[in-house]
Amino acid sequence: MLEITRRKFIKVTGGTTAAALAAPSMLRAMETELGGRDYNPESYKERKAIPTNCHVCNIQDGAVAFVEDGRVVKLEGNPNHVSTRGRLCAKGNAGMWYSYDPDRILYPLKRVGKRGEGKWKRISWDEALNEVAGRIDDVLKNGDPNEIMLKFGRNRTGGVLDRFMKTLGSATVLNHTSVCESSKKVGMEPTWGPDIETPDFANTKYVLNFGSNILEAAYFHNPYSQRITEGRVDSNAKIVTFDVRLSNTAGFSDEWIPVFPGTDGAVALAIGHVILREDLQDSDFITDWTNVSVRELKAHYEQFTPEWAAELSGVPAETIERIAREFAHASPATTYTYRGPAKHLYGAYNEKACMMLSIMTGNVEKRGGYCLPRGMGYGQPQPEPPAPKNDSVLAHPPEFPFASHKVSHLVPFWIAEGRQKVSVYINYMDNPVYTNPGAEAVWGELFRNEELIPFRVVLTPFMGEEAQTADIILPDVPYLERWEPESMPNSLWPWVGLRQPVIAPMGEGKEHRVYLQELIHRLDPDGSRGMKKYWNFKSSEDYVRQQFENVPGLKEAGGLDWLKKEGVWPIYGKLNPATGKVSDKTGREIRAEYGLHKKELSRADMMGATVDEEGIIHKNGKAIGVQRHGRNYVGFPSGSRLINVRVAEWAEYGFNPMPIFKRIPWHENLKEDEMILTTYKYNVHVQSRTASIKWLAEIVHRNWAPINTETAKRIGVKTGDLIRVESPVGHLVTKAYVTEGQHPRVIGISTGCGHWGYGRLAQLKLKEKGGEFGAQEDPDLKNVWWDDKGVHPNAIIPAVADPIGGSAGWYDTVVKVTPAREGDRYGDVESSWDKHMEWYKKTMDFTYVGDQHRKMHPEMAGWAGPDSVEPKTPSGH
Structure with missing residues (x-):
């Protein structure tokens, strides 16, 4: 006080x-200034300003840390950053509390009891690294390097983790993307090349938003929310959001249209049907830049009538027709999606159907339209280690030939089945025990099993749920204490940025480059094993300096020294106080470059090139461009240099190569008392790492389940009542939040709450003693006034996977919602490995080698079957 x-x-x-x-x-x-300077409020002494890049979530906003007496006292946006333009979201403003978390781990730990028992002893770095190196060495001498597995969540290390695993010769590298947006990526990549889009929201006239909460939880919510607000205010853009709940974005929209979960693709196909039926498409764009004809597209879309989509989605046919005409006549216009359409059994089909609306109307790579991402990138220190000799079945399961972003949420079942031995399991910024389907019932069960996982190493500064079952914990450092290169395609202007230490690592914490280098040097002290040569950088700063050596123009401007001072390259102009936008030297707002696909090939590019009957320009065995109307363009960064409406490779495995919709089978005959469980994120929380941040936890700390008013009446509950939510794999007990802003057949439970790890605040165990692992106590924890930490839903969500994109079916779970039974208590969660294993087997039946595949694709009757296709790894893996 x-x-x-x-x-x-x-x-x-x-x-x-x-x-x-x-x-x-x-x-x-x-x-009058828009940022970049700050002062002590008592002495008015100017604080030291150090630019960096945020890493509370994956958006990587440009930031400035203000340091006083060696302590970070404030964070704000970097006004020189073209993407985020001096703004940080609430999460970014609170980022310093990662460093000052009173339950932070500040020295290496080794377990002394059973896994998960919570008994630890402090050890030295030498002891920790020697034990880890010894375990790795045993595998390299006596087994297969692929027995060493690394799974990461937010990997913004600039390639360090991949370098480490390649140095060891292991291909068993898994990410978290299958629980994030992998089916969105896989729907996009074969279609036009990149795995993301960058809509020009600021200059558009119409936005069709399918299942994305752009204003608070989408991939680039800070830069995108700025631009979409500008589009609304400056361009009078209309925003239409299809979503199962009234999110902040839906509430900001001109129209919120509740849609039954997983049917976004059906609605998009029906909108396309109307556009093509009424000849509202851009025929020239389709003819010049896609691999189908207008006639073929019209014939394919005839089946997707508004009446058909209305029956599936609940969206009235007349609404679909009206929006189709509005979208087609509004120029420019754009679509946007994120997890809403993608996190389903056939999410990749949904994504393809949605992006087709921008394609068929020609709103691609134009001002106000649906644009390719603009990236800049950076290099790697030389020499680089070669790729592993043998692939990993866990990283590239043959049943998922197109899942280029892994299917990591199914890995526990594959390990349990003995598909691949794992002797050393390494975690980095990844908490699957909390964030994945099945949660504790699946991943906790796996991690406690010392036969399946003999040795676990967790690289983290926090005692998260995943760290509780470690053998060794190496105290990594939060983002304000480490070096990393950064380049995110989150604006129409490419950039590279720097994450640099604004304070020294606290306690005995070390950043990843340092201890991974020390591990390699222990494994190969004299270089005789051929490892050490890939890790001979002088320091983390030296490593990053080498990464920026070949960025065009940066070296001439000063290279890393420029970035240490400015935080970002290039600086396109200054932030205009009157508009909040970036202006050039003349005071005019900077303009983006459009039409990237229409850049012309040079004479040197065309030397030795050939042009086929479709106008595709080939050179050295690859398509390098497209010849149209006598000019040679680079085209799109797909394999064919066209937008592939028809993805021929999908057909090789019995999937429909054209835009299509597949209904989730267990949604077809819902009983009167059944609903669909969906999850969502609050704007102040990420998937697992923010519940210990007091500023954020004070804003949101509980996650009562939104339920529609009429549904609540039918069930007999009101706001605050205990309810039981029962799925095929378990049940939980939470409280209802009755609202009109929810689809009547959907119950939503947000993730980000209900921790049983991550420290005292996240768990609301505030009476326990602090500073257990070396951190300084925070007296402000005495001011916590709330007594509800929420209930985490992931344990009762089965591990379903999209057979094309590999995404987890987050929004597919059928549940029964009833008033709580006698004996039910708030926070009860029950689930079991065996029930999750049953659903794992069920989802594998939908892969191209499974029994359900042919039933779901009767239109592919001519497909010869899996025996005619030898499992292979498609290009790009």
Whole structure:
């Protein structure tokens, strides 16, 4: 509690007056500047400003840390950053509390009891690294390098983790993308090349938003929410959102249209049907830039009538027809999606159907339209280790030939089946025990099994749920204490940025490059094993300096030294105080470059090239461009240089190569008392790492389940009542939140709450003693006024997987919702490995080698079957 005495009040106010009289120019600067400077509120001494890149979530906003007496006291946006333009979201503003978490781990730990028992002893770095290196060495001498597995969540290391695993010769590298947006990526990649889009929201006239909460939880919500607000205000854009709940984005939209889960693709196909039926498409664009004809597209879309989609989705046919005409006549216009359409059994089909609306109307790579991502990138220190000799079945399961972003949420079942031995399991910024389908019932069960996982190493500064079952914990450092290169395609202007230490690593914490290098040097002290040569950088700063050596223009501007000072390259202009936008030297707003596919090939490019009957330009065995109307263009970054409406490779495995919709079988005959469980994220939380941040936890700390008003009446519950949510794999007990802003057949439970790890605040165990692992106690924890930490839903969500994209079917779970039974208590969660194993087997039946595949694709009757196709790894894996 803040205590102000009369003496202190006079001292502070007197000091303030003196400072004001002494430095009027400074005060004027504070009033007119848009950021980049900050002052102590008592002494008015200017604080040290150090630019960096945020890493609370995966957006990587440009930030400035203000440091006073060696401590970060404030974070704000970097006004020189073209993408985020001086703004940080609430999560970014709170990022310093990762470093100052009172339950942070500040020295290496080794378990001394059973896994998960919570008994640890402090050990030295030498002891920890020697044990880890010894375990790895045993595998390299006596087994297969692929027995060493690394799974990461947010990997923004700039390639360090891949370098480490390649040095060891292991291909068993898994990410978390199958629980994020992998089917969105796999729907997009074969279609036009990149795995993401960058809509020009600021200049559009119409946005069709399918299942994305752009304003708070989408992939690039800070830069995108700025631009979509500009589009609404400056361009009078209309926004239509299809979603199962009234999200902040849906509430900001002109129209919110509740849609039955997983049917976004059906609605998009029906909108396309109307556009093509009424000849509202851009025929020239389709003819020039796709691999289908207008006639073929019209014939294919005849089946997707508004009436057909209305029956599946609940969206009235007349609404579909009206929106189709509005979208087609609005120019420019764009679509946007994220997890909503993608996180389903056939999410890749849904994504393809949605992106087709921008394609068929020609709203691609134009001002206000659906644009390719603009990336800049950076290099790698040389020499680089070669790719592993043998592939990993866990990383590239043959049943999922197109899952280029892995199917990591099914890995526990594959390990249990003995598909691949795992002797050393390494975690980095990944908490599958909390964030994955099945949660504790699946991943906790796996991690406690010392026969399946003999040795576990967790690289983390926090005692998360995944760390609780480690053998060794290496205390990594939060993002404000480490070096990393950054380049995110989150604006129409490409950039590279720097994450640099704004304070020294606390305690005995070390960043990943340092201890991974030390591990390699222990394994290969004299270089005789051929490993050490890939890790001979002098320091983390030296490593990153080498990565920026060949970025065009950066070296001439000063390279890493420029980035240490400015945080980002290039600086396109200054933030205009009147508009909040970036202006060039003349004061005019900077303009993006459009039409990237229409850049022309040079004479040198065309030397030795050939042009086929379709106008595709080939050279050295690859398509390098497209010849149209006598000009040679680079085209799209797909394999064919066209937009592939028809993905021929999908047909090789019995999947429909054209835009299509597949209904989730267990949604077809829902009983009266059944609903669909969906999850969502609050704007102040990420998947697992923010519940211990007091500023954020104070805003959101519970996640009562939104349920529609009429549904609640039928069930007989009101807001605050205990309800039981029962799925095929378990049940939980939570509280209802009755609202009109929810689809009547959907119950939503947000992730981000209900922790049983991550420290005292996340668990609300505030009476326990702090500083257990070396961190300084935070007296502010005494001011926690709430007593509800929420209930985590993931344990009752089965591990379904899209057979094309590999995504987890987050939004597919059928549940029964009833008033709580006698004996039910708030926070009860029950689930079992055996029930999850049954659903794992069920989802594998939908892969191209499974029994359900042919039943789901009767239109592919001519497909010869899996025996005619030898499992292979498609290009790009």
